[in-house]
Amino acid sequence: MKRIMITGALGQIGSELTTKLREIYGADNVLATDIRPASGSTGPSAVLDVTDAQKMHDLAKDFGADTLMHMAALLSATAEEKPLLAWNLNMGGLVNALETSRELGLQFFTPSSIGAFGPSTPKNNTPQDTLQRPTTMYGVNKVAGELLCDYYFERFGVDTRGVRFPGLISNVTPPGGGTTDYAVDIYYQAIEQNSYTSYIAAGTYMDMMYMPDALQAIIDLMETDADQLIHRNAFNVTAMSFDPEQIAASIRKHLPDFQLDYAVDPVRQGIADSWPDNIDVTAARDEWGFKTAYDLDAMTADMLEKLKNKLQNA
Numbered sequence: 177m178k179r180i181m182i183t184g185a186l187g188q189i190g191s192e193l194t195t196k197l198r199e200i201y202g203a204d205n206v207l208a209t210d211i212r213p214a215s216g217s218t219g220p221s222a223v224l225d226v227t228d229a230q231k232m233h234d235l236a237k238d239f240g241a242d243t244l245m246h247m248a249a250l251l252s253a254t255a256e257e258k259p260l261l262a263w264n265l266n267m268g269g270l271v272n273a274l275e276t277s278r279e280l281g282l283q284f285f286t287p288s289s290i291g292a293f294g295p296s297t298p299k300n301n302t303p304q305d306t307l308q309r310p311t312t313m314y315g316v317n318k319v320a321g322e323l324l325c326d327y328y329f330e331r332f333g334v335d336t337r338g339v340r341f342p343g344l345i346s347n348v349t350p351p352g353g354g355t356t357d358y359a360v361d362i363y364y365q366a367i368e369q370n371s372y373t374s375y376i377a378a379g380t381y382m383d384m385m386y387m388p389d390a391l392q393a394i395i396d397l398m399e400t401d402a403d404q405l406i407h408r409n410a411f412n413v414t415a416m417s418f419d420p421e422q423i424a425a426s427i428r429k430h431l432p433d434f435q436l437d438y439a440v441d442p443v444r445q446g447i448a449d450s451w452p453d454n455i456d457v458t459a460a461r462d463e464w465g466f467k468t469a470y471d472l473d474a475m476t477a478d479m480l481e482k483l484k485n486k487l488q489n490a
């Protein structure tokens with residue numbers, strides 16, 4: 177990994193991934209692309225709609241990329257509102273990115289999600305290889321995407337790699353319409369109003385991970401020798417599993433009067449109910465040394481401190 181092109185680089189993951197990769201590999205070696213123009217980019221950037229296959233190929237070629245990290249997608253909750261757009265963007269963008277990687281011999285990364293599981297998947301300690309019959313458009317896209325990435329490796333030898341991310345919690349760029357967004361919003365509202373109304377019901381457990389651990393996981397997987405990998409794509413990764421009551425209890429260690437109440441959204445609750453409670457990360461640990469630094473309380477302390485500074489200086 178020396179010259180890296182990123183799609184969807186202005187999103188929740190892409191924005192922080194761009195910064196981190198520029199620190200490690202050099203600002204000039206990371207090309208940040210998104211359908212929206214970047215303002216104040218700290219390195220090379222370009223406008224790219226990932227459904228434009230020719231422009232994606234040309235940008236990667238002109239940049240001399242050796243790696244493509246494909247982040248542009250429509251997330252779970254938005255994909256349920258606009259299923260056809262989700263299919264066209266999530267599948268069309270992915271196949272273009274895989275084709276660009278095949279044509280130019282690029283190493284390739286894209287995230288799948290815990291949304292690739294469904295109601296018939298074992299809910300606890302969900303295995304790496306298990307039943308995947310998701311009931312959401314996002315899930316359908318993610319399962320098809322996992323298989324397509326495997327296919328490009330088996331059929332064409334493209335060095336495809338990927339993880340199944342859980343809900344990601346971060347304090348730089350707001351999340352883009354996922355089911356786990358409540359676990360980010362709750363920290364903003366805790367600081368601004370000392371209260372939060374959750375659209376996810378008490379007792380609903382989902383896997384989560386703090387952004388610094390997610391970025392490190394991407395880099396560790398990409399830098400692992402290929403001959404160590406048995407799975408290549410869609411490694412289960414997570415750091416913690418909690419329900420709204422537990423994240424509220426963690427916040428109360430810093431803000432004792434924090435109030436949590438509920439106005440459950442049936443659409444996002446339905447998606448959450450179809451996902452695992454907690455997934456097994458043994459394959460990622462064994463094959464490329466996946467590890468995390470943040471549990472719920474460590475993440476809460478860091479989130480509240482960073483957001484306090486951010487919101488005070490806004």
Ligand SMILES: NC(=O)c1ccc[n+]([C@@H]2O[C@H](COP(=O)([O-])OP(=O)(O)OC[C@H]3O[C@@H](n4cnc5c(N)ncnc54)[C@H](O)[C@@H]3O)[C@@H](O)[C@H]2O)c1
Pocket residue numbers: 183184185186187188189190209210211212224225226227246247248249250251265287288289290340341342343344345350351352353354356
């Ligand atoms: N954030 C999470 O909690 C999470 C969890 C699991 C998996 N993932 C996956 O990680 C990837 C990135 O997610 P994210 O949270 O950064 O998403 P996001 O919604 O925050 O960002 C997506 C970016 O893609 C851009 N985009 C939209 N349409 C585009 C197009 N046609 N062409 C180019 N760019 C376009 C948007 O402008 C946005 O900047 C996605 O594949 C997502 O499914 C995210």
